[in-house]
Amino acid sequence: MAEDPDTGQELPVLDDDALQDLKDEAGEAVALQFMEEYLVMLPVRAAKIFKGLIRGDIETTLEAIISLKVSSGMAGARRLEFYCGSLESALKHGHTPDMAAVKAVLFANIRLVVREASRRGHLPPKSHGPSGS
Numbered sequence: 001m002a003e004d005p006d007t008g009q010e011l012p013v014l015d016d017d018a019l020q021d022l023k024d025e026a027g028e029a030v031a032l033q034f035m036e037e038y039l040v041m042l043p044v045r046a047a048k049i050f051k052g053l054i055r056g057d058i059e060t061t062l063e064a065i066i067s068l069k070v071s072s073g074m075a076g077a078r079r080l081e082f083y084c085g086s087l088e089s090a091l092k093h094g095h096t097p098d099m100a101a102v103k104a105v106l107f108a109n110i111r112l113v114v115r116e117a118s119r120r121g122h123l124p125p126k127s128h129g130p131s132g133s
Contacts (some may be wrong), residue, residue, distance in 0.1 A: 008082030015118040018076030035122045038075045045118050046072070049087075049106065053099055060089055072113075078108040 022031040045068040052061030069107035083105060089096055117123055 008079045008086070011078035011082055013079055013112045014075065014090055014120065015076035015078050016120075019122075022074060032122070035117065036078075037118055039114060039123060040070050041071070042068075042113065046106055046110060049100070050103065053097070053102065057128060058091055062088060063084055065091070075113075077109075077113045080113055 019031055020037060022034060022073055026034075045064060047069065048064035049061055052058070063114050065088045069081050069088060072078075072081040072084060087097060087102065114123070
């Protein structure tokens with residue numbers, strides 16, 4: 001099976017224009033709250049995708065993928081948005097993606113988004129106590 005050469009790697013991990021558009025439309029507080037909620041919900045949305053794939057429930061899997069794709073687009077997470085679009089297309093065309101590959105690529109993209117969001121100061125403050133590190 002040949003891999004699609006268009007992987008979305010040329011896309012930005014996090015595009016500030018999307019967040020700026022949201023700030024312009026809804027205000028800075030709303031945009032920042034959205035970004036915090038988006039980042040917190042990334043693992044939850046990924047888990048829904050995996051649960052759907054494990055169960056063979058294409059409808060639930062597609063709903064979870066589309067949810068992640070749309071929210072990623074609003075947050076400016078272009079590579080993650082692109083990957084979700086590729087997964088959506090594959091499922092709609094009857095292709096069952098390899099679970100290990102989906103997990104690897106999805107989590108790699110999520111890590112990149114979280115790292116970039118942290119670098120830009122978009123992460124909510126940590127709420128756990130001292131860790132001794």
